[in-house]
Each structure stands twice: as C-alpha cells, then as structure tokens.
Amino acid sequence: MWRQDDLDSFASQLYPDDEVAQARAREELLSAAASLRDAQDELRRSIAETSIACLRGFLGDQVCEDLDRHLREQTPIVIEKVHAEQGRWQIDLIDNEYIPIAETKAGDPFSVLCLSPGFIAAIAEMSGFGETVVTTRRWVNRYGAGDSITPHDDTTGDFQVMICTTAPPGEYGGALVFENGTEATLQRGDLLVMRHADLVHWTTPLRDDVPSPRATATCRYYVEGGRLPRSRVYDHSLVGPKTGNRKDA
Numbered sequence: 001m002w003r004q005d006d007l008d009s010f011a012s013q014l015y016p017d018d019e020v021a022q023a024r025a026r027e028e029l030l031s032a033a034a035s036l037r038d039a040q041d042e043l044r045r046s047i048a049e050t051s052i053a054c055l056r057g058f059l060g061d062q063v064c065e066d067l068d069r070h071l072r073e074q075t076p077i078v079i080e081k082v083h084a085e086q087g088r089w090q091i092d093l094i095d096n097e098y099i100p101i102a103e104t105k106a107g108d109p110f111s112v113l114c115l116s117p118g119f120i121a122a123i124a125e126m127s128g129f130g131e132t133v134v135t136t137r138r139w140v141n142r143y144g145a146g147d148s149i150t151p152h153d154d155t156t157g158d159f160q161v162m163i164c165t166t167a168p169p170g171e172y173g174g175a176l177v178f179e180n181g182t183e184a185t186l187q188r189g190d191l192l193v194m195r196h197a198d199l200v201h202w203t204t205p206l207r208d209d210v211p212s213p214r215a216t217a218t219c220r221y222y223v224e225g226g227r228l229p230r231s232r233v234y235d236h237s238l239v240g241p242k243t244g245n246r247k248d249a
C-alpha cells in the first residue's frame with residue numbers, strides 16, 4: 001500500500017534527527033498497512049451498511065502522540081475557531097487550496113500517508129469509488145473541555161479518512177454520532193473511513209473535567225465528477241452581478 005519512499009518520508013519528517021525512531025515508525029506503518037489489508041472486507045461491508053467503518057489501533061500510541069505534536073508545532077497551519085450555537089471547536093487547516101492532487105506536496109507526515117496513491121486506492125475501493133481522486137483537503141479538528149462539532153452534513157467531497165491522534169476515555173464524551181443511529185467513539189490511533197452519504201452528524205461535548213483533548217486529523221477526497229467545491233459565478237453588469245444570471249461554475 002505505502003511505498004518505501006512514503007515510509008521514509010513519513011519517518012524522516014516525524015523524527016528528523018532520530019534514526020532509531022525512524023526505523024520504529026517504518027515498522028509501525030508496515031503493520032498498519034497489513035491491518036488495513038486484513039480488515040478491508042469487513043470495512044467495506046460496514047461502509048456499505050452505515051457509511052462509516054472504524055479500524056481500531058491503526059497507528060500506535062507513540063507515533064500518534066508524536067504526530068499530534070508535529071501537526072500542532074511544525075506544520076504551517078491556519079487556525080479557525082468555530083463558535084456556533086450548537087457546538088464549538090478548532091479547525092487547524094493543513095491544506096485548503098484544492099490544488100490538483102498531482103501537484104499537491106505532502107508537507108507533513110499525515111499528508112504523506114493520505115496522499116500516497118496506494119493508500120488512496122485502498123480507501124476509495126472500500127468506500128465504493130472507482131473514479132480518479134482529483135483533489136483533497138486536509139485539516140485537524142481539535143476539541144477541548146465543552147467542545148463539540150455542531151450537527152452538519154458534508155456537502156462537498158466524496159469520502160474521507162480521520163485518524164484520531166488523541167482522545168480522552170469515552171466516558172468523557174467526544175462520540176461521533178450520525179442521524180442513522182451509527183456511532184463511533186474514537187480512541188488514539190483509530191482510523192475512521194467515511195463515505196459521504198448526506199447524513200447529518202455531530203460529536204458529543206467533552207466533559208468539563210476531561211483529562212485530555214480530542215483531535216482528529218482528516219483528509220477529504222474529491223473524485224472526478226463527484227461533489228467538488230464549486231463557487232457560484234454571475235454575469236457582470238454595470239450595476240453589479242445579477243442573481244437572475246446565476247450559473248454554476
């Protein structure tokens with residue numbers, strides 16, 4: 001699934017000065033790839049039935065802790081704090097530019113994993129997509145005490161992965177809940193694969209006494225002919241755009 005240069009790039013970006021840790025990270029990725037291969041039939045079935053599938057313990061604790069720190073401290077990120085009526089959380093935008101996938105550079109270890117063609121092919125296949133992936137968007141959702149993501153529907157993008165890089169025990173909240181009754185309480189290292197299926201979903205608020213934050217690193221994939229982000233464009237006139245002349249771009 002991941003090629004040798006993906007393993008090398010992940011390991012050297014995460015542990016630039018530590019060859020022992022690099023070797024350990026490469027080994028961990030090989031075993032993560034094997035666990036994804038072993039579980040693929042079950043994951044495909046779960047996505048077809050519920051729109052999501054969860055692979056527990058996909059990445060190990062140490063790699064996740066280090067990845068979380070790397071994404072916070074060393075990735076050039078734009079931070080958005082969202083305060084909505086029914087939720088508040090932080091979005092750390094890794095890449096929000098929708099550039100063609102062939103031109104997208106993996107500037108952090110999470111992006112190295114998600115942009116690898118072998119990984120994309122495996123996730124697309126289990127999510128039921130044969131079309132070419134044309135672009136991605138990557139970010140980390142971060143939640144502290146009292147935070148939750150507001151009920152929403154993903155109206156762009158076709159499928160996505162999330163790796164939980166840190167989470168409190170489930171009794172402190174942070175469950176991901178879908179209107180079809182499906183739920184996932186992610187723990188550090190879990191991989192969630194999600195086919196966008198017009199389902200409203202949200203997370204439950206973290207309790208005030210939560211012992212650690214929750215974070216999910218996300219890569220959303222857009223396929224050719226799929227639900228690409230499109231802006232509305234208008235014909236110009238001397239007095240400005242006219243809504244009657246609306247076209248879809």
Ligand SMILES: O=C(O)CCC(=O)C(=O)O
Nearest residue numbers: 141149154176203216218
């Ligand atoms: O952090 C989560 O578990 C949910 C994130 C989510 O719903 C989204 O990014 O659309």
